[in-house]
Amino acid sequence: MHAPPNPAPPSPSAVPSHTGDVSRVPWLLRAEGIAKSYGPTVALAPADFTVAPGESVAIMGPSGSGKSTLLLVLSGILTADTGSVILRRSDDAGFDDLAGQSDAQRSAIRLHRFGFVFQQGMLIPELTATENVMVPLLLAGVQRRLAQPRAERELDQLGLSELGERRIGQLSGGQAQRVAVARALVTGPSIVFADEPTGALDSHTAEEVLDTLLGTAWGTGPEPRRAVVLVTHSAEIAARCDRIVRVRDGRIEDPA
Numbered sequence: 001m002h003a004p005p006n007p008a009p010p011s012p013s014a015v016p017s018h019t020g021d022v023s024r025v026p027w028l029l030r031a032e033g034i035a036k037s038y039g040p041t042v043a044l045a046p047a048d049f050t051v052a053p054g055e056s057v058a059i060m061g062p063s064g065s066g067k068s069t070l071l072l073v074l075s076g077i078l079t080a081d082t083g084s085v086i087l088r089r090s091d092d093a094g095f096d097d098l099a100g101q102s103d104a105q106r107s108a109i110r111l112h113r114f115g116f117v118f119q120q121g122m123l124i125p126e127l128t129a130t131e132n133v134m135v136p137l138l139l140a141g142v143q144r145r146l147a148q149p150r151a152e153r154e155l156d157q158l159g160l161s162e163l164g165e166r167r168i169g170q171l172s173g174g175q176a177q178r179v180a181v182a183r184a185l186v187t188g189p190s191i192v193f194a195d196e197p198t199g200a201l202d203s204h205t206a207e208e209v210l211d212t213l214l215g216t217a218w219g220t221g222p223e224p225r226r227a228v229v230l231v232t233h234s235a236e237i238a239a240r241c242d243r244i245v246r247v248r249d250g251r252i253e254d255p256a
Helices: 067-074 103-113 129-139 144-157 173-185 203-214 235-239
Strands: 029-038 041-051 056-060 082-088 095-097 114-118 191-195 227-231 243-248
Touching: 029 067, 041 067, 041 082, 056 067, 056 235, 067 191, 067 227, 103 114, 114 173, 129 144, 129 173, 144 173, 173 191, 173 203, 203 227
Parallel strands: 056 227, 056 243, 114 191, 191 227
Antiparallel strands: 029 041, 029 082, 082 095
């Protein structure tokens, strides 16, 4: 596999920031008054949301309630029609409002500061497990000779070191989803966003993947604490998180 030919997106330090004293602010990501509509259909009514470093938050709600829209707006994949999504900078020197960024700037923030895990994994079947984990590093401009050992270390930490050369079709569902978690973590993100990350797994495997995902919130050693924000239908999974936010008909029912 060769590194993508496109130039690497700018690092977050190259993205203009707001300035101000944020040293006393306990949150990592804060959304204020975010709303999203598609024509006359309200997908998300004006809502507020916060998540702190090291915190895990479950977003719950019935199908079509707006919980996935909330996740996509918080992560900058969708832009809100109104409101702001403010991310503290990793050096606490300022903060970025994702709602005011260009597509390229939001892409840079997602690549360097966020990790993503989806229900179906969204892995590339033609690549090996190691190569899949390397993808975000290569997109960030890391040389392959440096990206590969980082990906291998991430797989090793998740108990997948012996499976690195297997293609995705040669892995079980649980193994593939742990590869997806490794890919989400390899860049050292501040926040991991997960949309039904265990929805396609049996209960035992789902618990293993959830243990892996939630276990990343505090990190080890000098690593900064990262937050986990996940969408789920499962009350059992939500109960494992520090806090639950419920969404119905596009509205957050419980204060965030």
